[in-house]
Amino acid sequence: MxxxxxxxxxxxxxxxxxxxxxxxxxxxxxxxxxxxxxxxxxxxxxxxxxxxxxxxxxxxxxxxxxxxxxxxxxxxxxxxxxxxxxxxxxxxxxxxxxxxxxxxxxxxxxxxxxxxxxxxxxxxxxxxxxxxxxxxxxxxxxxxxxxxxxxxxxxxxxxxxxxxxxxxxxxxxxxxxxxxxxxxxxxxxxxxxxxxxxxxxxxxxxxxxxxxxxxxxxxxxxxxxNIDIARLFGDPVINLLDVTPEADGAGVVVSLSGQPLSLDAGYADAVGQDCVIGIRPESLRFVSKGTKGAIPVTIETEAPLNEKTVTLALTKNGREIMISRPAGQIAPSSGEAYIAADTSQIYLFDRKSGTRIAQSSAQNKKKGAA
Missing domain, CATH: 3.40.50.300 (P-loop containing nucleotide triphosphate hydrolases)
Known part of the structure; x- marks a missing residue:
């Protein structure tokens, strides 16, 4: 050293x-x-x-x-x-x-x-x-x-x-x-x-x-x-939305714009806790209505930023969410639209402490309690 x-x-x-x-x-x-x-x-x-x-x-x-x-x-x-x-x-x-x-x-x-x-x-x-x-x-x-x-x-x-x-x-x-x-x-x-x-x-x-x-x-x-570090790295900044994970027959879900979004089963111990979900804008994409996991949003505006285009949208509850896509890729520019998330690139944070909840930790706790 x-x-x-x-x-x-x-x-x-x-x-x-x-x-x-x-x-x-x-x-x-x-x-x-x-x-x-x-x-x-x-x-x-x-x-x-x-x-x-x-x-x-x-x-x-x-x-x-x-x-x-x-x-x-x-x-x-x-x-x-x-x-x-x-x-x-x-x-x-x-x-x-x-x-x-x-x-x-x-x-x-x-x-x-x-x-x-x-x-x-x-x-x-x-x-x-x-x-x-x-x-x-x-x-x-x-x-x-x-x-x-x-x-x-x-x-x-x-x-x-x-x-x-x-x-x-x-x-x-x-x-x-x-x-x-x-x-x-x-x-x-x-x-x-x-x-x-x-x-x-x-x-x-x-x-x-x-x-x-x-x-x-x-x-x-x-x-x-933690949340602070997630905010510091990324342009546009990561989307951060308050959620409370729930259990369903398939595992763990959170509600976004009135639609269930499935999370990894490793988040089972977070069910019922006050959390913040983090989704980077580049992990969201526009999809057609009826696509599995589609989340309804209302497009507010979009901004071309050289190599990418960033869209600002609102969920049904009025929460802002940004979607980033490569420049030139066709997507809705106004009105109602639907987006889907890459669930492998979703983060879950404890709302009070801001600490990221690790999937592996949740899985290990679950095994230890069994």
Whole structure:
């Protein structure tokens, strides 16, 4: 393991920002810290870098306890949200700073700076001072400086936040390759779920003073631990509707728009409980009247979004539900319509706690009670 955090606690005056946070990151892995503003992502980066100290817990890098180890002795590179560029140096000198500190030869410095600057598309502003750079150029200069030093651990604090949409998309494609080439262990902070899924080998979802779930991008998307995480991943956002599962002769059902929707038998223990059903818009499709499992809805509006079209509809009880389909696929655009759900992609959450009810857990409980 390159990095191990055990039971980290950080307080600022009376406010606890991080409470009992533990995680480990493999050598060469890119771990994305994802979550809303104020979740403690940047604080966690600063603790790893040694800029601030934890109130409790242990941070180990390459097996060495970092207690008392100064930031410059940790072998870490970091690109801050606020750029932290040297105002008296041009972009080239800023990028070269970690290489100059190592007394690297001028030829090697120039080659490294040129290569990284070209990749980040700032090679045309290398002789500009920070005050002459746009925010996007400043951000890329800070990122280039962190990359140029080729540290064993790289901390990136939302480095694409101020980059324009086109370059941001390109960087999502290029950064993973660059990071893999450098063989660095990367901790990457972002509030953009698409960026998290594109860049992370694993994602740690942060909220409420700690880490809510850690997993691969696919696991986080397909198996969200709670309602909050389900909401954070997906565009359009997941449909969430209050339901109370009931038992029938075939198993477990919930009512949507006055029609029964069958659930997996593993949800038997949820019968009679106050729940929330989660159905992603892409798991719904339009069907003809009379189709088995068809749910009646009234279409309110639809919006074409490049590669897909999203329809907003109402159930018979007036609850909003969104349906997503590939662009160009024919479907009703107004009035009464019918939809069906892919029941293998349905989630059930406890309404009070927000925790996802796992089918396997329900089945195991049922077996244990037998």
């Amino acid at each position: 390159s990095l191990v955090l055990n039971n980290i606690v950080k307080r600022f005056k009376t406010e606890t920002v991080l409470d009992d946070v533990s995680l480990s990151v493999d050598t060469g892995e890119t771990l994305v810290l994802f979550g809303p503003s104020g979740a403690g992502k940047t604080v966690l980066l600063r603790l790893i870098a040694g800029v601030i100290e934890p109130d409790a817990g242990q941070i180990s890098i390459h097996g060495q306890d970092m207690d008392g180890v100064e930031p410059e002795d940790r072998g870490i590179g970091m690109a801050f949200q606020n750029f932290a560029l040297f105002p008296h140096m041009d972009a080239s000198a800023n990028i070269a700073a970690p290489l100059t500190a190592r007394r690297m030869g001028q030829g090697a410095i120039s080659d490294t700076v040129g290569k990284v600057a070209k990749m980040l598309k700032i090679d045309h502003v290398l002789h500009h001072k920070p005050k002459e750079l746009s925010n996007g150029q400043k951000q890329r200069t800070a990122l280039a400086r962190a990359l140029a030093g080729a540290p064993s651990i790289l901390l990136l604090d939302d480095p694409l936040r101020n980059v324009d949409a086109k370059l941001r998309f390109e960087m999502r494609l290029e950064l993973p390759r660059l990071l893999k080439d450098q063989q660095a262990t990367v901790i990457y902070v972002t509030q953009d779920y698409k960026e998290a899924m594109a860049l992370g080998d694993r994602i740690a979802v942060m909220s409420g003073r700690g880490i809510q779930q850690i997993g691969t991008p696919q696991d986080i998307y397909l198996n969200p631990a």
